[in-house]
Amino acid sequence: MVTFILKRIGSGLVVLAAISCLTFFLLYFSSTNIARNILGEYATPEQVAAKQSELGLDQPILTRFATWVGNALTGDFGTSWFTNEPVVQSLLTRLPVTLALVVTSILIIAVLSTLIGVAAAVKRGWIDRVVQTAAVIGDAIPNFVLAIVFVTIFAIQLGFFPATSSIQPGADAGAWVASLTLPVIALVISGLTSAAQQVRSAVIKQLEKDYVRTLRSRGISEGVILFKHVLRSAAPAGLTVLSLQFIGMLGGVVIIEQIFALPGMGALAVQSTTLGDTPLVMGVVLYTVIIVIIVNLLVDLANGWLNPKVRVS
Amino acid sequence: MSEPVEIKASTATLARTNVFKRILKNPLGIFAVAVLTIMVLVAIFAGWIAPFGENAANIGKTLSGADSVNLLGTDSAGRDTFSRLVYGAQTTLLSALLCAAVAIAIGLPAGLIAGYYSGPFDSAANWVVNVLMALPGIIVLLTIRAAFGPSVWISMIAFGILISPGYFRLTRTAVQSVRNELYVDAARVSGLSDARIITRHIFSVVRAPIIIQTAIVCGVAISIQSGLEFLGLGDPTVATWGVMLSEGFKNVYLAPTLLLWPALAIGLAVGSLVLLGNAVRDALEDREKVTVSKRNDPPTVALQMQRGPRKKKAANVEVGTEKHLVKVSHLAIGYPQANGTLKPVVNDVSFTVDRGEVLGIVGESGSGKSQTAFSILGLLPPEARIMSGSIQFDGEYTVEPGEDTVNQGRLSALRGKRISYIPQEPMSNLDPAYTIGSQLVAPMVTVLGISKAEAKKRALKLLSDVGIVDPARTFGAYPHEVSGGMAQRVLIAGAISCEPDLIIADEPTTALDVTVQAEVLDLIRDLQKRLGVGVILVTHNFGVVADLCDRVVVMQAGRLVEGGQVREILGAPQDPYTITLLDSMLENKKPMTMLVSQGGTTS
Numbered sequence: 001m002v003t004f005i006l007k008r009i010g011s012g013l014v015v016l017a018a019i020s021c022l023t024f025f026l027l028y029f030s031s032t033n034i035a036r037n038i039l040g041e042y043a044t045p046e047q048v049a050a051k052q053s054e055l056g057l058d059q060p061i062l063t064r065f066a067t068w069v070g071n072a073l074t075g076d077f078g079t080s081w082f083t084n085e086p087v088v089q090s091l092l093t094r095l096p097v098t099l100a101l102v103v104t105s106i107l108i109i110a111v112l113s114t115l116i117g118v119a120a121a122v123k124r125g126w127i128d129r130v131v132q133t134a135a136v137i138g139d140a141i142p143n144f145v146l147a148i149v150f151v152t153i154f155a156i157q158l159g160f161f162p163a164t165s166s167i168q169p170g171a172d173a174g175a176w177v178a179s180l181t182l183p184v185i186a187l188v189i190s191g192l193t194s195a196a197q198q199v200r201s202a203v204i205k206q207l208e209k210d211y212v213r214t215l216r217s218r219g220i221s222e223g224v225i226l227f228k229h230v231l232r233s234a235a236p237a238g239l240t241v242l243s244l245q246f247i248g249m250l251g252g253v254v255i256i257e258q259i260f261a262l263p264g265m266g267a268l269a270v271q272s273t274t275l276g277d278t279p280l281v282m283g284v285v286l287y288t289v290i291i292v293i294i295v296n297l298l299v300d301l302a303n304g305w306l307n308p309k310v311r312v313s
Numbered sequence: 314m315s316e317p318v319e320i321k322a323s324t325a326t327l328a329r330t331n332v333f334k335r336i337l338k339n340p341l342g343i344f345a346v347a348v349l350t351i352m353v354l355v356a357i358f359a360g361w362i363a364p365f366g367e368n369a370a371n372i373g374k375t376l377s378g379a380d381s382v383n384l385l386g387t388d389s390a391g392r393d394t395f396s397r398l399v400y401g402a403q404t405t406l407l408s409a410l411l412c413a414a415v416a417i418a419i420g421l422p423a424g425l426i427a428g429y430y431s432g433p434f435d436s437a438a439n440w441v442v443n444v445l446m447a448l449p450g451i452i453v454l455l456t457i458r459a460a461f462g463p464s465v466w467i468s469m470i471a472f473g474i475l476i477s478p479g480y481f482r483l484t485r486t487a488v489q490s491v492r493n494e495l496y497v498d499a500a501r502v503s504g505l506s507d508a509r510i511i512t513r514h515i516f517s518v519v520r521a522p523i524i525i526q527t528a529i530v531c532g533v534a535i536s537i538q539s540g541l542e543f544l545g546l547g548d549p550t551v552a553t554w555g556v557m558l559s560e561g562f563k564n565v566y567l568a569p570t571l572l573l574w575p576a577l578a579i580g581l582a583v584g585s586l587v588l589l590g591n592a593v594r595d596a597l598e599d600r601e602k603v604t605v606s607k608r609n610d611p612p613t614v615a616l617q618m619q620r621g622p623r624k625k626k627a628a629n630v631e632v633g634t635e636k637h638l639v640k641v642s643h644l645a646i647g648y649p650q651a652n653g654t655l656k657p658v659v660n661d662v663s664f665t666v667d668r669g670e671v672l673g674i675v676g677e678s679g680s681g682k683s684q685t686a687f688s689i690l691g692l693l694p695p696e697a698r699i700m701s702g703s704i705q706f707d708g709e710y711t712v713e714p715g716e717d718t719v720n721q722g723r724l725s726a727l728r729g730k731r732i733s734y735i736p737q738e739p740m741s742n743l744d745p746a747y748t749i750g751s752q753l754v755a756p757m758v759t760v761l762g763i764s765k766a767e768a769k770k771r772a773l774k775l776l777s778d779v780g781i782v783d784p785a786r787t788f789g790a791y792p793h794e795v796s797g798g799m800a801q802r803v804l805i806a807g808a809i810s811c812e813p814d815l816i817i818a819d820e821p822t823t824a825l826d827v828t829v830q831a832e833v834l835d836l837i838r839d840l841q842k843r844l845g846v847g848v849i850l851v852t853h854n855f856g857v858v859a860d861l862c863d864r865v866v867v868m869q870a871g872r873l874v875e876g877g878q879v880r881e882i883l884g885a886p887q888d889p890y891t892i893t894l895l896d897s898m899l900e901n902k903k904p905m906t907m908l909v910s911q912g913g914t915t916s
Contacts, residue, residue: 015444029460136341136591140584142536144543145576148558152565152572210741213692218756218807219729229744251451255540259562270544273455281456292447307746308791 117199138193342592415473420480428488528590635708676868691724739800798829
């Protein structure tokens, strides 16, 4: 089990290294006029040159990358070229909003999709048909379109929720709830149906297994068979879907946050990439990839716990 | 060699037209095809349809409502919304196609090569795929935009690369599954080059899933691209739905309909693509379903939740028959067909089993012998219907005459406790997620109401009773850690754990090695003698019958053709089918005389 975890962490680190390398070199193309952009049109060529050397842009790309890696390894991601705010600090003020949004949505999707998926698999009939149809419709509507519809109807027209988030440092719980309710609903609706559909097929697949019949023949009750045996074996499929949705949402919230004016990572990502703020972009990408790697690791661990065969190999 | 290829090709064409017809039968499919056709036509003829140019601005008339000149009003720069919507269709659809094309161009060949040759290319490609799949798409696209500017085309090429793993995985899996098919081997042996094999045989397998995937990818591409443009990151000089959406959102307080039209267009386009993908999938699955029902497989098993709706007292059984442990009378079982009728799989079957007696039910596969056995256990699939007849256990009906399903209320009191079951395939009948011990302990705790510690003690004793050398080790092992023979012993231990009166064994040795078969049969015989339990042994093997059974009934095509004492049936079979079955034994198995003498010692 320990080697299994270490292996996963190791491959995660390799992915992290590959992605930071790729991103850094991609951003090289955008940093040609950066000093001029920072200083504005009226800066003298001398000022621009001074800024370039201050940012280290006069050095070759490999040297710059080596410096960045050296600092990053000590936890120093540098400061934003435009705001001079330390990257880590900007990220840490934005991250909680994004994580609150994504994690809440995923948890709600996990619970609801399990309930709905199991009900559809066991009862079949009309519940099943509704779930299947809803899954198609849910897939068909992009979540940001749904979010735009929500914000237009419930926030702007009806005024049930604030159209602009009131989350700021030190905001109370009420502000968080009011600001996150609509975006969470939008994310949950668009993710729920396909997750429920996956749970449904996984449960049906398990119910058809021979061991279920044998458990019945041993006098084990239907409830125990369903919740102790079937659901456990069906869980890895559900977890995989949830982890993919989580990754998708980390990207998707960029748009959602913009629609609801939430001060999360999304706004930071848009702003930093538009300006070509290399340290900040690197920070956003790395934090996102680290979160993805952690989530994948957790899913692998959960699968290992659920399925003893995985644990061995 | 060319002949079979020809046939394959022609059936594929046939299937394709059928699939297309089926898509058009599905109302959602028609809707999707219609919407997409209209959009494509609009995109192609945009220059003729749109009254204004995509960026033709009338500064004097901004944010106006709909009128006869501007059918859907104008935006904040005075540009005609309708014209922009029409030109937007062009850019949006083309960019989605570009994205899909890039993804296919990368994913398909990579998947073909990785799946066909495997080896180092496969591992390398898989690593890249894992990296790509770990990337949150939008963040990457933002970075690409920062590097290369706000071009729709560049971001769609990048997104095509990001999304290519979908095609890669799909193709790789499909290719791996057919690579070792006989017809591919045949093609290889007959000297076709790898390239020919891939294009001719393998490509036909992946075609359908790729069409489905492409519909979905185009939908995702449109939605991602619109999302990016909505963020204000699109190219402002090109009219796309996303740019319009962004413009509309900025003016949502002043002119809400500006938001409505592009949102509707995006929703319709993405929705139709997803619906189309689903319709193709359904059409393909329908085709599979037809072939399945032709093969007449039993329908899928869903959880039986009809947990004894009526627990009313069962009617009294016929006087004089209560002495039988099991009495099956004129039983018929059927499954509903598509046309609403019931197709019988068991017809007018009657037999009895007494305490301590071993009855064999013999027949070839599809003869209804397992269905009969499962009806006694009450574990028929939920679709199954009792068409006539009755089943009684120990003087009480479990299926009364006139009932059309097995009464789960009455059977759940018997199952596991008085009637138990030994399955055919040992490995698939243990839950891989739990230790063998816990799977033995749980039924005893539930059924006998004893403590866990007590149940564990009994389980260890049972394991040693069924001939397992190191019971403690097996108790703690997971099913995948033991051999098939050992797993079957575990299942037998489970079957006798609650001291049943009747054991139903469904081909208990078929899945085992020949040497293990004999041991397991010995074990069942010993236990049966020692515990004095009644056994119904379902088998296709007369050798097993001769070895274990007192009496035997022979089934063919759902009917009983013959029944009686084992010695009589083996010695002087009356029915031609029984004779055929016995003759087929003689050719491959041990000589008959030995079987008879063995049968003589057990009866």
